[in-house]
Amino acid sequence: MNFDPTYRSQKFRSVGTRPRRPDGIDKVTGRARYGADFNMPGQLVGRILRSPHAHARIVRIDTARAEAVKGVKAIVTASDLPDLTNGNQSLFNILDNCMARSKVLYDGHAVAAVAAIDANAAKQALKLIEVEYEVLPHVVDVDAAMLPDAPLIDKTLFTGGVEPTPETPSNVALRSEFGHGDIESGFAQADIVVERSYRTEQTHQGYIEPHACVASCNSDGTAELWVCTQGHFVFRQTCADLLGLDVSKLRVTSSEIGGGFGGKTHVWVEPVALALSRKAGRPVKLVMSREEVFRASGPTSATSIDVKIGARKDGTITAAAANLRYTNGPYADIWAELGAMTSFACYDLENVKTVGFEVLVNRPKVAAYRAPSAPMAAFAVESTIDELAQELGMDPVEFRIQNAASEGTKSSYGPVYGPIGIGPTLEAAQSHPHVKAPLGPNQGRGMACGFWFNFGGQTCTDLNVNVDGTVTLAVGTVDVGGSRASLSLIAAEELGIAYEDVKAVVADTATLGYNDMTDGSRGTFSSSMATISAARNAIGVMRHRAALQWDIPVEDVTWEDGNAKASGEKYGNLSPLSIKEIAAASGNTGGPIAGHSEMVADGAGVSFATHICDVEVDPETGSTRIVRYTVIQDAGKAVHPAYVEGQYQGGAAQGIGWALNEEYIYGEDGRLQNPGFLDYRIPVCSDLPMIDTQILEIPNPNHPYGVRGVGETSIVPPLAAIANAISNAVGIRMTHIPMSPPRILAALNRERNQ
């Protein structure tokens, strides 16, 4: 139990190789079962009725005609759900978002749900539910929502974090502030100050698999939920809290998950499916349509950000400030606060101040999206840094190196850094052939840095040694990107056996202790630490069993390369016992062999990346093509390098889409205009070049193998890297994301007409 997570340098045999993933064949043959690929006997089809208004009071809901439709088995509205109005605010918000209680707060907000014997009956019933709305004025724009006369989303909301608390309500839920030093005196020391305002539009994670679940509630209070989620234990807790179920009686199984990126860390339809099942007395399958995913799951914030940075002629930044306004959707959260914490995290600053404002608007509740809130802040800061370097006549990489944070730097969000990787990624960028490659006509090059925290968290893992010496590894962190392969490598490494002899599975909530979600880049970090611990515990058991077999003291048994060895001269004639031999004898040496671990895997270590990007801009149409892209990021130790590269490439691609085309477009009526993949334009295969990656391995001192989280940071730099490249190509600084062709062409035409 006394697990020591400290990093120890070692030569790896399995870790760092690129074997085939254990779920590979299921996934290339169509056998892998995702959220919508599971059925139960007697299952009903669930559908949700959604608000066509951005903001309205629900005057009346009449379900009588819908209930009369043949085949309809249950209809649920907020009145069928527990009333949490005077309870825990955050639980109230979660449930109110799943099913509106008194007001609809955005286009797509759920107002009622139906369970029927087939899709057709459900569709008919939805049409017959009568909802009377009193339409209220709405606001979707972040700056407009902050104006004194803006329509109020929550009349009981008074801005927190300011002294004294305001006397009038507003849409600003919270003000947060970070920094140190004195920025006024800092700016006074500057020779050059650059100050700009930026905007970014709302984007969606865009996972290809819509939310889907099958819920089955029994009359004795037991229930099962099959669901695509990033955290089935968290979903279990949330659903139990919302619906008043016993945690032990709700068994949640995570399906294979078709992408999440943060969007599947929150419940959306799952409590509704359970409520429908409870009312109907039959299992209910509820699958969101793509349109519902866009309108009513959790995109990221739209933002409006001001940045001011000053520097001396020698290239030293003397002061930096940012004011960040983030939409939260209709419920208060801390998205701007995250932006305020991360914005200047790459730099060593004497005087820095960031202020964040959480702004309520009539848009869907904001959810985490890969390094949530950091990309927008990085866009604003890294664009300003680039402009400052330009004005100073300095190379942008050199300028950043001169001001980069390092071990001992007091971070802009408060704490002092331990060993960190921003410097090495910048130095790698400086010597990368990409920065010296020639550019063609209308082409430009940009670079930018990014930061993300990374998290660890609660983790529980079981490792069972089977009688044939193979190993079953049960983990509780959902595998979103190949972590079963990585964790099998870890188990093989620690036990000294072959990768092929380990089979990793994701266990359901009834068969393993609690695990936090696969979020915060923690899946492989946390579960690998727990796997190492479980493996060490199993080795302890096996040493003991070998000692029994040999009849010698356990202290004299060591573990080397997958074998128990009797140490010392006196045992010279004892040949080592392999796992297979120990396992085969286990029935007579004490029964099954297993290693367990329950831990808090903390010490994930912050993460940095540097990206380099070449673009080509068509000056006649404003169209931008990504010509070349390079990602440099610290992985601590890449367990399965192919999947580490995959994370780098995937994050970069999402950032490229965000930078160039993706955005939520609202009409005057507050309704979402583009709730589909046709007009919410994520990058397609022909939009992108190969994405080069360079993995740095600066060991994390708080992990036995030096592993760091790698999932999120790669989405942070692209917005700024591309903006800087466009600026380099056409001489215009784009301050509004996405930098879609109409925006670039308008900027070019403005420049030409000046």
Added chain:
Amino acid sequence: MVDVKLWAGLVPLADNQQTVTVEAGTVRELLRQLGDRYPGLREPIKNEVAVVMDGTIYRNDWSVELPENAEVFLIRRLAGG
């Protein structure tokens, strides 16, 4: 003795102190003492804080020992994607 720095949101709950000095050997002792001294901090301590010790963020592990002269920071517990 350890100096604990509080994030801005906690300061009003701690008599407007940005830094609080406590005598504690582990994170748990530290948090208990903070809660005893400033009852307003008890609620956020339950599920809103993470402890940063010498640059490393701890979200859950309150058994961690505080080294002499450690830099200790309370920040908000954050979530990722």
Added chain:
Amino acid sequence: MRYERPKTTAEVTNLLAGAVGRAFVLAGGTDLLVRMKSDDFEVDLVVDIKAIPSMSEISETADGFEIGAAVPCAVLGENKALVAAWPGVVEAANLIGSTQIQGRCTIAGNLCNASPAADSVPAMVAAGAHARIASPDGAKIVAVEEIPVGPGETSLKKGEFIEAILIPKRSPRSGDAYLRFIPRTEMDIAVVGAGVRLTLDEQGGIESARVALGAVGPKVVLSEEAARAIVGSKLEEAALDALAEACSAASTPIDDKRGTVEFRKHVVGVLARRAAKLAYKRAGEN
């Protein structure tokens, strides 16, 4: 909803003429099935025309090409004679949707969907294509530009359907081209489109031209001013400028989720210039 798969054109027109409620012809289905996904869309009868052999055939006649209403766009790209004669029409048809969509979508359907942004329509209009319309009263031939009358609206009457698209024989020294603008490299609806067909005189001057523009008005725009701007020229810079200006002037676009008025009016000129150059080059090679 009822699904019918008749074997003759007469059966199709009779089914459509006698339909109670909303009836639709199904060829590729890439627009119809998308609309059927919406809870608000009701359909009572779908008439699948693919069991009628002529609907899936391309034939070369003395007058040109006759393309059955159910011929997938991918098949147009595989027809060497058609590609050689009307590369602009084929390229436009092959720009619609993905590879998956290409295997199903048709230019007749693209026309009947009556989207102002339909890719194949400006190219067909520039080429001087016609539609042969079947009805219980017999067939008639109508210029392609007469089919759409506004967004989602066509001039087809109850009982009528397009059975074939007729593309004329290409005259000597002629060439066509179609270009569109989309934000990504694939999968988008045209923000702006421009189709150009040119015929040169023996000296290489432009003898006649047709310029058709997409997504810049409620329906495809056939601009005579744009054509006049280049007739008699050899596409000198001044003629190209005049073309671009005429195209911008002929455009009455809207601001929407896909583009702005300013952007469309500018880029329609850019695309018309580029398409004209390409068509000119092709005409010179013929």
Added chain:
Amino acid sequence: MVSVPVSTTINSDEVEFLCRADESLLDVLRNRLGLMGAKEGCGTGDCGACSVIMDGRIVCSCLVLGAEAEGRTIETIEGMADGNELHPLQKKFIEHAALQCGICTPGFLMAAKALLDANPDPTEEEIRFWLAGNLCRCTGYDKIVRAVADAAQEMRGKRA
């Protein structure tokens, strides 16, 4: 609603089913025939996750009516491997780590198979444009393109 009886060939097997007239081929495959390898990512032909090959052409099964399958030949991901022998594309996708979450993988594999059936030696650009109707949100497409190119090379080697 009148049900439509359909006789068709799926993965070389003769199959008969009854479906609603407005039911998509995707829904028939998934809900009536138990072939759940094709996924619904959008239902509007924009993501390609439901791709199947019909009479030799790659199509989105969400944009085909079940009734239209009458007399056609349909290939789905479940029929791609020859028993236990994976198709070279399937092998290369695993080898190259060309999938992360894997939800788009069946659609990509079907589309890539249709490509290599039509063009055994595609350029990178041809691969990218052919596959533009298949959305992947995890990989940035890099490893997918490499896997398809590698499979094409291996398959050419076998043919030669």
